[in-house]
Amino acid sequence: xxxxxxxxxxxxxxxxxxxxxxxxxxxxxxxxxxxxxxxxxxxxxxxxxxxxxxxxxxxxxxxxxxxxxxxxxxxxxxxxxxxxxxxxxxxxxxxxxxxxxxxxxxxxxxxxxxxxxxxxxxxxxxxxxxxxxxxxxxxxxxxxxxxxxxxxxxxxxxxxxxxxx
Numbered sequence: 515x516x517x518x519x520x521x522x523x524x525x526x527x528x529x530x531x532x533x534x535x536x537x538x539x540x541x542x543x544x545x546x547x548x549x550x551x552x553x554x555x556x557x558x559x560x561x562x563x564x565x566x567x568x569x570x571x572x573x574x575x576x577x578x579x580x581x582x583x584x585x586x587x588x589x590x591x592x593x594x595x596x597x598x599x600x601x602x603x604x605x606x607x608x609x610x611x612x613x614x615x616x617x618x619x620x621x622x623x624x625x626x627x628x629x630x631x632x633x634x635x636x637x638x639x640x641x642x643x644x645x646x647x648x649x650x651x652x653x654x655x656x657x658x659x660x661x662x663x664x665x666x667x668x669x670x671x672x673x674x675x676x677x678x679x
Contacts, residue, residue: 517546521675529667531575555581564607571609573653573660592627604653620648643669
């Protein structure tokens with residue numbers, strides 16, 4: 515039978531936004547059939563830190579994404595392909611006239627997931643993501659580049675899931 519689950523969680527990201535790390539929230543829905551699943555997720559990493567310019571000020575960004583995650587599963591372990599699509603909203607920080615702009619953000623990668631059953635209808639999924647961007651963005655202040663999309667990014671997350679038989 516096809517099974518359905520929904521979940522929500524937190525994710526710590528590195529490299530996708532101009533800060534040392536980002537803390538995001540996720541919501542997901544997933545269909546499972548035998549050893550395969552197809553999940554869709556929404557993710558928001560709000561502005562937390564910023565990358566500083568040598569001339570003063572800095573840049574920060576909010577990341578808003580939709581994620582498609584087809585997975586192969588075996589017992590409690592999952593191996594997934596990831597496709598992320600959304601927007602990177604950059605803004606100047608600690609500058610006289612801050613400018614805000616949005617760019618397309620797209621990335622592809624893989625996920626290693628582990629599931630811990632908590633109850634008949636609850637599970638905790640922990641996952642580690644590795645991604646490479648499909649679009650590149652650079653954020654500048656006064657004509658000088660302060661941050662650009664790195665070639666790799668990653669995330670570590672935990673989702674509490676409600677299982678429907």
